[in-house]
Amino acid sequence: MKRILILGADGYLGWASTVALHQDGHKLTIVDNYSKRKYMKELNRDPLVTLPKLKTRLTSINKTRHKINIYDKDCTNYVELKAIIKKHKPEVIIHFAELPSAPFSMLNNIYGWKTLQNNIQSTFNVAHIIKEINPDCHIIKLGTMGEYGTPNIDIEEGWLKVNHNGRNDKFLYPRQASSLYHTSKIMDTDLLWFYTRMNNLRVTDLMQGPVYGLCVNSANEKPMESTFTYDDIFGTVLNRFIVQAVAGIPLTVYGSGNQIRGYINIADTIDCIRLTLANTPHSGKLNIYNQFTQQFSVNELAKLVKVSLNEIGINTKITKISNPRIEKEKHYYNAKHTNINKIGLKPTLLDSEVIIDIAKYVLKHKSKINKKIINPKVKWK
Amino acid sequence: MKRILILGADGYLGWASTVALHQDGHKLTIVDNYSKRKYMKELNRDPLVTLPKLKTRLTSINKTRHKINIYDKDCTNYVELKAIIKKHKPEVIIHFAELPSAPFSMLNNIYGWKTLQNNIQSTFNVAHIIKEINPDCHIIKLGTMGEYGTPNIDIEEGWLKVNHNGRNDKFLYPRQASSLYHTSKIMDTDLLWFYTRMNNLRVTDLMQGPVYGLCVNSANEKPMESTFTYDDIFGTVLNRFIVQAVAGIPLTVYGSGNQIRGYINIADTIDCIRLTLANTPHSGKLNIYNQFTQQFSVNELAKLVKVSLNEIGINTKITKISNPRIEKEKHYYNAKHTNINKIGLKPTLLDSEVIIDIAKYVLKHKSKINKKIINPKVKWK
Numbered sequence: 176m177k178r179i180l181i182l183g184a185d186g187y188l189g190w191a192s193t194v195a196l197h198q199d200g201h202k203l204t205i206v207d208n209y210s211k212r213k214y215m216k217e218l219n220r221d222p223l224v225t226l227p228k229l230k231t232r233l234t235s236i237n238k239t240r241h242k243i244n245i246y247d248k249d250c251t252n253y254v255e256l257k258a259i260i261k262k263h264k265p266e267v268i269i270h271f272a273e274l275p276s277a278p279f280s281m282l283n284n285i286y287g288w289k290t291l292q293n294n295i296q297s298t299f300n301v302a303h304i305i306k307e308i309n310p311d312c313h314i315i316k317l318g319t320m321g322e323y324g325t326p327n328i329d330i331e332e333g334w335l336k337v338n339h340n341g342r343n344d345k346f347l348y349p350r351q352a353s354s355l356y357h358t359s360k361i362m363d364t365d366l367l368w369f370y371t372r373m374n375n376l377r378v379t380d381l382m383q384g385p386v387y388g389l390c391v392n393s394a395n396e397k398p399m400e401s402t403f404t405y406d407d408i409f410g411t412v413l414n415r416f417i418v419q420a421v422a423g424i425p426l427t428v429y430g431s432g433n434q435i436r437g438y439i440n441i442a443d444t445i446d447c448i449r450l451t452l453a454n455t456p457h458s459g460k461l462n463i464y465n466q467f468t469q470q471f472s473v474n475e476l477a478k479l480v481k482v483s484l485n486e487i488g489i490n491t492k493i494t495k496i497s498n499p500r501i502e503k504e505k506h507y508y509n510a511k512h513t514n515i516n517k518i519g520l521k522p523t524l525l526d527s528e529v530i531i532d533i534a535k536y537v538l539k540h541k542s543k544i545n546k547k548i549i550n551p552k553v554k555w556k
Numbered sequence: 557m558k559r560i561l562i563l564g565a566d567g568y569l570g571w572a573s574t575v576a577l578h579q580d581g582h583k584l585t586i587v588d589n590y591s592k593r594k595y596m597k598e599l600n601r602d603p604l605v606t607l608p609k610l611k612t613r614l615t616s617i618n619k620t621r622h623k624i625n626i627y628d629k630d631c632t633n634y635v636e637l638k639a640i641i642k643k644h645k646p647e648v649i650i651h652f653a654e655l656p657s658a659p660f661s662m663l664n665n666i667y668g669w670k671t672l673q674n675n676i677q678s679t680f681n682v683a684h685i686i687k688e689i690n691p692d693c694h695i696i697k698l699g700t701m702g703e704y705g706t707p708n709i710d711i712e713e714g715w716l717k718v719n720h721n722g723r724n725d726k727f728l729y730p731r732q733a734s735s736l737y738h739t740s741k742i743m744d745t746d747l748l749w750f751y752t753r754m755n756n757l758r759v760t761d762l763m764q765g766p767v768y769g770l771c772v773n774s775a776n777e778k779p780m781e782s783t784f785t786y787d788d789i790f791g792t793v794l795n796r797f798i799v800q801a802v803a804g805i806p807l808t809v810y811g812s813g814n815q816i817r818g819y820i821n822i823a824d825t826i827d828c829i830r831l832t833l834a835n836t837p838h839s840g841k842l843n844i845y846n847q848f849t850q851q852f853s854v855n856e857l858a859k860l861v862k863v864s865l866n867e868i869g870i871n872t873k874i875t876k877i878s879n880p881r882i883e884k885e886k887h888y889y890n891a892k893h894t895n896i897n898k899i900g901l902k903p904t905l906l907d908s909e910v911i912i913d914i915a916k917y918v919l920k921h922k923s924k925i926n927k928k929i930i931n932p933k934v935k936w937k
Contacts (some may be wrong), residue, residue: 284634287680288677291677299668299669299672304665326725327724328718329720337709340709347732349728351728355750358746369739373734374937501753556755
């Protein structure tokens, strides 16, 4: 049992982690200011199902185990976040309290700066408060594989050994992202590595690929739904494709579709969190894991959805549309991801069964799908 | 003649550039919100001479050439900065509007975040506005050699070619700084490189070493003083040593004194600005220059001051004090700096004449020296 503070507990991953770690018997304090809900509302984007706020959702899971403390607070407020940390003395902080969308960050200068400010300031606050109060607290931060971009060399896990003019050194792997959101995550990493070096913090950075799937519950309790988005701004690609298929509209592949990324099932994300909880870094050490299980091109994903859903009688078309993003569409991509397996991850591989499971959830809510929020409205140029 | 917008014109470099580029016949618009003055006041630090604000200083140089437009505005205000850029249509923006102090950024969470926010937001605003209004405008940004830290390999000029597992790519040179201030400059570079790639901007990043010296005026006009600071928070090392010598107190070397950095005379800084003005990058190109002329260890600098000032009858002691910073005190340091020479810089080398010139200025104001603000009060730990 650990005392764990979860920042950003209302989100897709935040809520799934809350449920899982509560079931595991940890003592949780959770925080969210619902800013993502606020921005989705501003932009007329809704998740597939609008879930109640944390307090209401907690009533159904809050009886049998440790009581969960809950705060409606903004993690960019130093004083308030410090008060929470002082009071609850977490041994671990899991930091999900970031604005997570590339298109959101590229929409205009206001959302662009908001993404930079929210993500950098919340990370700064966590690191600075922990330095002040308890440098032994383990900070787990969600990074993204998008920080690496698409370099022409193998992507290592966080670090790169360089031999140059006959001398050697080891650096953070070069990062070069293709949105302001991903750039904000590069800055997060820089900040955390700074505080780790300077103040001997213990930090884990999970460089995560795009996530898909449902928050499935391994225990006896009913599955606890996590926010499922499928729109052009907040949705991730595989979930969006499945919604398009269920809604009977073509899957929209951006550009050539040869863009390759590493993907992960949300069930594995939760297992990765569990595994990193059990593997506290040494003092002054930044552990970096590339947190994905399989590489796919967008074309491969689209085909997999088409073929899988055909098994349950859904006929799907795939269409290529002009890429709203600026990104390489033909590129080398070979990213290592063995560190997380070494500490025990048993990957959930993507197959038709997984896709059909997600589609069944979406089918249950088919009437709620808003087809108007799927096609990309935000253009990089 | 170019239309040039100078952001942060009240500072040590900002004012020196304003005077020089005005004399060169450029048409200037200058901006400052005097925030550095405000923070110096809050922290009871004064420059050697408190200069009048820009409007007053401009009266003495504003008659013969192009009228200088002047704004008391905050560059972190997107709307106001955009209005200035829309109105004056600069062909070049020189961005000095950053909080420049490592100790300031390490004082507490408030100044730490202020440094990150001010520096990242002003850079974000410049890049985003230029993207929106005129991507052809040349952005010249002052970076710092401190972004590179003290790696165990040669420091190249901005970029590093990497061969890894038989494949090749070129990246921004790995950056790893030893203060929040320097980290904010790493983030600036990431942002500018992002916008350069995405929107085909034209950007020059001047990775400058610690600056010393006076704002000397090559034309017939009287030298126009620039703010000269010597305190523990805003002063740079050589200027501070000279003030200590003149005040008859020992030069305080932090730690072993074996820390090596690349230094530059402010006269050369101005020439570098002139040279980069004449060398506009191609569209989509980020030009990076390591802007320093000589490497010295802190011990070498202290000895040079001692020996030089002995020539004019000033006897100086050197004392080593516990290093308030966290930095390597014994390290490899070999930084390239040929790019700026290739486009024409004739370096002003540091010798006893230069040091005596600075000392003469300080001697003139000897009675104003406040000995209490020189010893370091800000500790990294």
